[in-house]
Amino acid sequence: MALQRRKLLAGIGGMATLTAAGCLGNEDEGTTLWHDFNDGEQETLEEQVAAFNEDREEELNVEQVPEIVDQLDTAIPSGEGPETFAWAHDWVGTYYDRDFVYDASDDLSIDLDETFTEAAADAARWEGGVYGLPYAAETTTLMYNEDLVDEPPETLDEMVDIMEEHHDPENNTYGLSCPPADPYFISAFTQAFGGRFFDSETEDTRIDDDEFIEGVELLRDRIWPYVPEDPNYDVQVPVFADGNAPFAINGPWEVGGFRDGGVDVTVTSFPEIDGGDPTPYTGIQLWYFTSNLADAPDEELETAVEWAEYHSTSEDAILSNAEDHGFIPVHQKYADDDDLGEDVAAFAETVGMGVQMPAHERMDQVWNPVEDGLEQAFNGQASPAEAMETAAEEIRGRWD
Template sequence: MKKRFVLFAILMIASLMLGACKPKAKPEAPAVEAPVVEEPAVEKPAAEEPAKEEPAKEEPVVAPPSTPDATLRIWADDTRSAILAPLADAFLAEYNVKVIIEEVANIRDQFIIAAPAGEGPDITIVPHDQAGQLVASGLLAPIDLGSKAGDFVDFTIDAFTFDGQLYGMPYASENLAFFYNKDLVDAAPETWDELVVKGMELQDAGKVDWGFVLSGTTYDAFPLMTSQGAYVFGRDSAGNWLPNDIGIGGEGMIKAGKLMQEWIELEFMSPNTDWDTAHALFETGEVPWLMAGPWALDRIRAAGVPYAISDFPDGGLPFLGVQGFIVNALSENQLLAQAFLTEFVATKDVMYQLYEAGNRPPAYIPALELVDDEDMNAFGSAGTGAMPMPALAEMGSVWGAWNDAITLIIQGEMSPEDALTNAQHQIEELIGGALAGMVNVPGSWQAAAGCPGDWQPDCEATALKEVDGLYVGTFNLPAGSYEVKVALDGSWGVNFGVDGIADGDNYQFELAADGEVTFIYDPDTHLLEIKLP
């Protein structure tokens, strides 16, 4: 009962703030009065008789409440729910509030639907770049970390801050770092020039096939780009993203494109930017270094390659992703939710358990200090000062054109200036709604259907046409295995995968022989039907 008066105050404040009525707690049993013991009249005892002792008076007994005063509902995945579940009993004991933890898939999309209907959770977990849309929709409540505000890594707090207000309690971060093969080089290069000199020496000696390799064209190449001054979206003085300040065609990005072009012409950098291929080259010692994330650690360790991890040459910085807890702005239990997060989740033990489950550096400094893993500490160092992934819906309009520009540069089909300037114009048009209403099925099949490349949500050649309320398209494809998704409005901002799930898994299909494939998209269910010959 030690926090029942605190709970009463919290609920009264919440009722004034939210206009919600506090559920009536079951009345406590009345206090039991101490028994009154009357001393009987007795004669003075003989000296040898011991004096009689008065009966001990019992303390008043207060019956514990039999029903909780409120309920907190939390959505999490199976990994994190297992860590949060044991906290429920402790919170019930402290606040007499029941905690229900539900395992939910595709949390953001379910939250957007459930929260306005009053059916959402009080607390859930999202990456920071998804929080931006939720804040703009008025679905997130500000969070006050109180005395623990200084216990979190600064840049993780920054990632969840919008208009100067914190909307999430971060618990883990993730970013790329720079791997190098210790059998091939003694230390990581401090500059890209040093990397080129050492890499070419290894190539000339026949010790490696390539001096450098990229595992992607955008996210995975971003540290190289930022080292040249590149950015994607600008930010104002309050840290808010500026959707009209696009840096894809800027000086820094073009400078990075020229560097890639130069390395390709020197036959120093592999022209293959496939993720699996790049990692395989590093794991087999055919390339001396690799830019990779913590998600690649298991396979790199299993390969047995002697590696170390460091910061990027020339101060390059990766994108930063931050996972955090958010509070439903429409919840009647906002103050209780905040108490649960700051008092029960923001602890050294719980945050360390979350780190162990996710293999990502903790955002909570007391837990981070417990991490005795050289790799995790190296990732944390490489991510210091990193650029948070822009929390803008407009980011979905960037990926396709940006990827195409870098691909054209690497393939030698267009100059960095032309490729990136053209990409900038495409992105501006997409953000401006030039392809609003387009329904496309981007995937690994598009180049075979007449697009400049695969995975292009803005390719007119593969856009579906409306037929009786459905969107349909038939295409001739060669035999092979393919993957596909549905994308709307010519960008990746809104896309649907298997079972019509937003940002879901790719559909897969296989053609045993050349033939026609028909795609049928239902805008009501977001399901895609793939008809094979």
């Protein structure tokens, strides 16, 4: 499901201290942060929270919350849940529309435009308000196993040749590890010829445009044949993690785990595509301010805002996130720093190829129909044109 992609986007932090079992951020706990981060960045996040809490009377409580999407949907309307949480920027419009977020414009001590890149500052805003603070940019990109690949492919044709060489499903080896029907992960290909999932200006989907359908055909013919038959993320990732594929398409949240498992992984950018340009979706990670802050005691409001300002501007936090985990800084002072490591440089290059995910509330209805349509096209149940036309009709029906 596309929600699996969106869940994984949250993975640029780590497991942190759990509060009492079964108690998710009720109003008696003080200021609470929720996340659904991967385990790999656990130590970093814990160190950052500990540094922030030092000498504070009102400490920040941290909860790791599985299925955070469903938990937020239930908790916030009832006045429970967190005061802040981490997620990509594409929820801003939807959560604004549902009164889930709080406008902290008058509470901030920093100027967004003077502090962050233009894209990051814009990602935190919606309808004139500021609903979070940005702390990193991210995208998915190509990675390769240096034990199987000598150098990154310059063209898609070269990449296909290498995938063909290693692809042998009967012996549990494949050409590529990638959830092939997940719109976020494969956006570099579906948008390569000018197609787009959604147009914020017209407030309409463009998946039934010829340019998008051409991208789906490319994906079906050049990518789909080389991945494991099961498209689920939890099936795809171990293929590369176990050394059974030369390539993976994934994000910074998996790099540490691959290396810890013994894969000599190198992060690179997407290869050239004949007649097009790889155009992946990119995201800005935010510390969101929830509507629980509207009636919160002053000390809780201050703690939530001060945490977001600390984490998004602290040199220690920015550098450790970049150097240890490949997160792309969005603070102006560090965004163009060439000394943050090869991983950051590679992800930054791919971000430069991409387009930012729309934050429009209508975008939330795009993901699943597109994913279903891609699977139908890949499995031969429909042509790419038929599948995308059907998906577009379903999306527009959901908006009505």
